[in-house]
Amino acid sequence: MLKGKTALVTGSTSGIGLGIAKALAAQGANIVMNGFGDVEGPKAEILALGVKVGYHGADMSKPDEIAAMMAYAAEEFGRVDILVNNAGIQHVARIENFPAERWDAIIAINMSSAFHATRLALPAMQAAGWGRIINVASVHGLVASAEKSAYVTAKHGVVGLTKVTALENATTGVTCNAICPGWVLTPLVQKQVDAKAAALGLSNDEAKKLLLGEKEPSLQFTTPEELGALAVFFCSPAGNNVRGVAWNMDGGWAAQ
Numbered sequence: 001m002l003k004g005k006t007a008l009v010t011g012s013t014s015g016i017g018l019g020i021a022k023a024l025a026a027q028g029a030n031i032v033m034n035g036f037g038d039v040e041g042p043k044a045e046i047l048a049l050g051v052k053v054g055y056h057g058a059d060m061s062k063p064d065e066i067a068a069m070m071a072y073a074a075e076e077f078g079r080v081d082i083l084v085n086n087a088g089i090q091h092v093a094r095i096e097n098f099p100a101e102r103w104d105a106i107i108a109i110n111m112s113s114a115f116h117a118t119r120l121a122l123p124a125m126q127a128a129g130w131g132r133i134i135n136v137a138s139v140h141g142l143v144a145s146a147e148k149s150a151y152v153t154a155k156h157g158v159v160g161l162t163k164v165t166a167l168e169n170a171t172t173g174v175t176c177n178a179i180c181p182g183w184v185l186t187p188l189v190q191k192q193v194d195a196k197a198a199a200l201g202l203s204n205d206e207a208k209k210l211l212l213g214e215k216e217p218s219l220q221f222t223t224p225e226e227l228g229a230l231a232v233f234f235c236s237p238a239g240n241n242v243r244g245v246a247w248n249m250d251g252g253w254a255a256q
């Protein structure tokens with residue numbers, strides 16, 4: 001379905017970004033990867049799906065590096081047809097104890113990077129008459145939790161940016177939507193499981209059950225594969241008139 005198209009997925013060396021990149025590649029899309037840590041392992045997983053794969057190591061907190069990444073994608077792949085703004089980090093602390101430097105980093109990586117990549121991707125999508133921008137927000141783009149001030153602020157911002165992007169392009173073939181996962185067992189969440197286990201003297205399994213039980217009525221983690229399938233839907237012809245939604249896949253978290 002996506003053969004000949006190119007998808008740039010930020011933060012695709014791990015977790016949800018890698019899951020979405022693989023789902024898009026399975027539909028034939030070439031992939032531009034981004035993110036830190038091991039690149040070769042995840043790259044091999046995507047290459048195995050028979051598509052072309054590139055990589056740019058831009059730090060998503062730096063607008064000039066985001067511009068270099070978008071220029072690399074245009075040069076190597078012609079243009080970016082699908083942009084998935086996914087890179088993100090977390091820090092958990094009460095506001096009075098929240099390090100100002102962590103606040104700035106979360107706002108830059110989780111929110112402003114989506115604006116910078118979007119503003120640079122839009123002209124080529126508009127010229128082509130087709131494009132998909134998918135922002136990986138969070139259930140925390142819809143509701144709040146204590147001790148996540150920067151994250152909740154950034155994710156609410158991303159949902160707002162999604163709506164404006166969708167409206168400004170509503171008469172074109174360019175759509176923009178947000179995906180709002182609940183708990184997904186990636187390294188980002190494993191850190192929170194570990195912190196809970198250490199603080200309360202629990203096993204890994206007990207801490208996971210507690211985390212789910214506090215927020216997620218299904219008592220199940222959402223998987224990167226399920227989120228990848230939603231991204232594929234947004235890119236399908238059935239998604240042509242889905243514009244500006246913030247679609248939660250959260251086991252009932254936000255329904256409460």
Ligand code: NAD
Pocket residue numbers: 010011012013014015016017034035036037058059060061086087088089109110136137138139180181182183184185186187188189
């Ligand atoms: P993860 O830690 O597995 O992956 C994060 C990715 O972002 C990695 O590839 C990492 O290298 C990259 N990254 C981090 N900082 C970066 C930077 N400065 N520049 C470039 N890349 C950077 O985490 P994940 O859980 O897969 O998170 C992906 C997205 O999903 C994030 O935006 C996160 O907020 C969101 N999300 C996660 C959950 C969850 O439960 N895991 C729930 C809702 C939303």
